[in-house]
Amino acid sequence: MENQICKVIKNKNLSKNYYLLEFENNFKKRFYPGNFVHIKIENLFLRRPFSVAHYSKNKIQIIYKVIGIGTEKLSRKNKGDYLDIIGPLGNSFPFYKNKRICIIGGGTGIAPLIFLAKELKKYNEEIYFFYGARNKNLIFFQILPTGINYIFSTDDGSFGKRGNIFDVFKKFNSFDVIYAAGPEGLLKKLTSSIKKIPVYISVENYMACGMGLCYGCVIKVKENDKWEYKRVCKDGPVFEGKEILWE
């Protein structure tokens, strides 16, 4: 990974407290879907991790929700400001070619899935993207790649099907592989109900180093008939669903 100073290109409010931040890509290393960046926020001791939602030679995008002091400060960054960033960090989603693919997520969890969908599209014709949100305003149409089959659901029924995206997803079947990110409840339901095909999930946690050094961000992972704590930042953030022992 590298430590780079990157110039903010834009920091746009998407809806309510959701933002899209775009910065110049000064990284020499390539990013893959699932990788994250660790961003320094002025006057805060720890960096904040964000999954990459878009990656190109010139620019990188992240999507975040203002939930605390770190993201609040980040939301005040303007075009031309500089950010101290470490990346690319973490592992990435395994790639499949010529498969029937399901991508499912909600909230800011869709960030790595957008990057993933763009890459998978190059090698797969059948991609179904299940996108859940509380209401229509929290579906970010403007950043969704084209050429993919979208299935939406909202809690209030203001767009797509009414209800939870998992319940909508259940009515579909015969996928070869599932990729997911977002609320823990969704990930738990997916990993506990789907046993026959691989389910790859990107998980979140508080992090200190982000580089596999401090063992602060661990999650329980099965090892043969036992378990051990694995680092979300280094061994993850992408895990195969059946490996996880949810607490």
Next chain:
Amino acid sequence: MGMKKLKIKLGKIELNSPIILASGIFGYGNEKIDFIDYKKIGAITTKTITYTPWKGNPQLRIYETDCGMINSIGLQNPGIFYFVKNILHKIRKKWPKIFVSITGRNEKEFIDIIKILNREKVDAIELNLSCPNFEKKQRMISQDPDLTYRIIKIVRNETSLPLIAKISPNVNDIKEIAIASEKAGADILSLINTVKGLRIDFKKMKIIDGGLSGPSIKPIGLKCVYDVYRVVKIPIIGIGGITRGIDAIEYFLVGASAVGIGSGLFTNANIIEEIYKFLNQYLGKRNLKNIIGLLNEKESNP
């Protein structure tokens, strides 16, 4: 630039740089962190290793505080056998010096680990004397001068490797513990370990009860080094809240012979480079040893 003036002797150990990575901050030294210049680091101290593997604590393990962070990792580690077999040989060439941090739940575990490390090429052993459940009692070894003496002494009798005693600041009189460590045969002291603290996560309605680090503990670390320097002859590694060059200078001025970088690395990715450069500028034509303890005096009759 400045290679020579930053050379320092820590007991018998010659360091190319007085900047040491403190235990727990860099795993076992086997992760490749591309933006760190390894040549500017004097030694790495590994994450603490125990005789058997330890799973460590459940979440939450880390939380930011106003001026630092609290951690409660619980010494997760794969055990000494795994470390020696799978990690040590891989990191040996990468680091100028390797200090292996160890702890035990009883005397026997300390002795068993030492017997294994005696056969390996390591540069020093750091005794983490802040293990919280020694002999199943709710106290740390380094909260009791007699126990500190006993543990260091039994380890001393088992090895000729340089011994570093890492001491908790959570005591009435740290001088007592430092003197006991020196008497028992410690070659070097690491001051300080994290300070006990607690934070609340309101969203999860959970507490995190652990060790505080970062800039908020620097005055505590400086005070401990200042006090201990007056009463011992062995060198001190000053640790606690170092995030930039000036912090390291402060530790040297009150008696540290080297500095340990801890969670400062997480906030300032360029910390090693910055301290190294700052030290060179600050020292000018002087050598580092000329400023050690400059604002302190040894007690004449300790």
